[in-house]
Amino acid sequence: MIATLGRCTRSLVAAAAVTLCLAGGWARAQTVCVPATTPCQTCPAPPACVPSSTPCGASSTSGTTFTTSTVSCPGPFAQHTFSTSNALGPTNICIGPEKSIGCFVPAGTQNVNVNDDAVLGASTAGVPTLSVWGLIALAAGLGAVALLCLAAPSR
Numbered sequence: 001m002i003a004t005l006g007r008c009t010r011s012l013v014a015a016a017a018v019t020l021c022l023a024g025g026w027a028r029a030q031t032v033c034v035p036a037t038t039p040c041q042t043c044p045a046p047p048a049c050v051p052s053s054t055p056c057g058a059s060s061t062s063g064t065t066f067t068t069s070t071v072s073c074p075g076p077f078a079q080h081t082f083s084t085s086n087a088l089g090p091t092n093i094c095i096g097p098e099k100s101i102g103c104f105v106p107a108g109t110q111n112v113n114v115n116d117d118a119v120l121g122a123s124t125a126g127v128p129t130l131s132v133w134g135l136i137a138l139a140a141g142l143g144a145v146a147l148l149c150l151a152a153p154s155r
Helices: 002-027 132-151
Strands: 064-074 079-088 090-099 100-105 109-122
Touching: 079 090, 090 109, 100 109
Parallel strands: 064 090, 064 109
Antiparallel strands: 079 109, 090 100
């Protein structure tokens, strides 16, 4: 009987740990942008960068360069919105972190920039909370393990 209780205790602790880990992971999951139901969030444009004569991206034989930009801002929930922008030269554009780096797109070329608007949710830090569904899953999991332990024959 004591061996069965030890095994049951370990099973209950393992079930609780797995359920809490899954619930914590779900609590931090990012909301998916679906324009019909959940609008896509974007950050406001950062201040303009200083124009530069440095060419954008690595030189290319096709006349197209590729760059990336990331802008972050607070918002009601965490979300990443990706978009692309095309610039035909000659022009100056802002790229990089917070679009703070200026570069030049020469005449007769184009630049494709991948933008990542990283909206940081209001509660991105701290301990994840357990939702009602998580609490139900925890109770169901622990109850199932407890029933299995009670039904196990004692040795």
